[in-house]
Amino acid sequence: MLVNIPYYHAVGKEKEVFEHAYKNKIPFLLKGPTGTGKSRFVEYMAHQLDKKIITISCHEETSSTDLIGRFIIKGAETVWLDGPLTTAVKEGAIIYLDEIAEARPDVIVAIHSLTDHRRELFIDKLGETVKAHDDFMLVASFNPGYQRGFKELKPSTRQRFIAVSFEYPETKIETEILVKETNVDHDVAKKLVAIGNKIRNLTELGLTETVSTRLLVDAxxxxxxxxxxxxxxxxxxxxxxxxxxxxxxxxxxxCDLMI
Structure with missing residues (x-):
């Protein structure tokens, strides 16, 4: 059976850092703008380590119950259903909390005991504490540009992680990514990257977000x-x-002038 290997082009030592974080059971935090390859990198590393990955796209309604689990009605019985975080803790998977700062504060509280020496998850609804599987790893990402006030990650949370910053790749690498991902002609890829870089430098436009590598790939x-x-x-x-x-x-x- 053919395995679809996630494509990722390293721009620094992020692979080695991730491997050492995994080996030493230290949580990993990816920081950077949208579309810079954070999620693709986590998928790639999960494949490299041959580990199952469970991804949660956090938003303002994401609660600890969504991650840990809940009681559900099944026929005439009330049964407990593990959430994705509990499943990852028990099975030894990689849990990836994408845009963690967007989640509700109780999510941060829930993961604190998993991100220090205890490596355990307390399930308050069951009154149980689950020790993390030896292969379990917690990975999170956030976009510092989005953080305003209550959505900012607190130092008490940030300092529980090894952190790596992701930026847009340099021109040569970004061009290679476009060609590899889409099979587009190299000259076209080069022009698209030039457009991306030009817009990224137009700070006077006051754009909330600028051109991501993801947008260039779509084009x-x-x-x-x-x-x-x-x-x-x-x-x-x-x-x-x-x-x-x-x-x-x-x-x-x-863009018309540049393309």
Whole structure:
């Protein structure tokens, strides 16, 4: 059976750092803007280590109950159903909490005992404490650019992790990523990366988020499948960035000149 190996291009020593964190049972935190390859990196490392990965995309409604588990009605009985975090703790999987700062505060409280020397999970509804499997690893990510006030990770939480910062790759590497991911022509990939870098440097536009590698990959995919280049750049890069009509038109004009 063919195994689909996640593609990841290392930009530093992040692989080695992750491996040592796993070996020493230390939680791992990925910091960086959206679309810089954080989730792909975790998938890649799980494959390299031959470990099951359970991913939770955290949001403002994500609670500790969603992660730990709950009682459900099954026929005439009330039974306990383990949540994804409890499952990972018991089975020795990698649990990946994507955008952890978006989750409710009780999630942070729930994982504290898993991120220090105790490596245990307390299930209050059962009155039980579960010791983590020897292979269990907790990985989390967050985007510092999103953090405002109550969503900021506290030092008491951050200092429980080994942390690595993710940024947009340098031009050569980002071009290689586009070609590898989409089979698009190298010259087209190079132009898309140039557009991405140009927009990233336009700080005067006041964009909440800038062009991610993910957006460039999407543009390359639809160009490779036959959609005209200018239209592809408009719908895959410009439109997702902003709803301001003047900014959209300015970005379209800029991209038309560069593509």
């Amino acid at each position: 390359a995919k639809i160009i490779h499948s036959g959609l005209p280049k200018r239209l592809s750049v408009h719908v895959a890069i410009v439109e997702p960035l902003t709803d301001d009509l003047q900014t959209v038109e300015a970005l379209k004009d800029l």
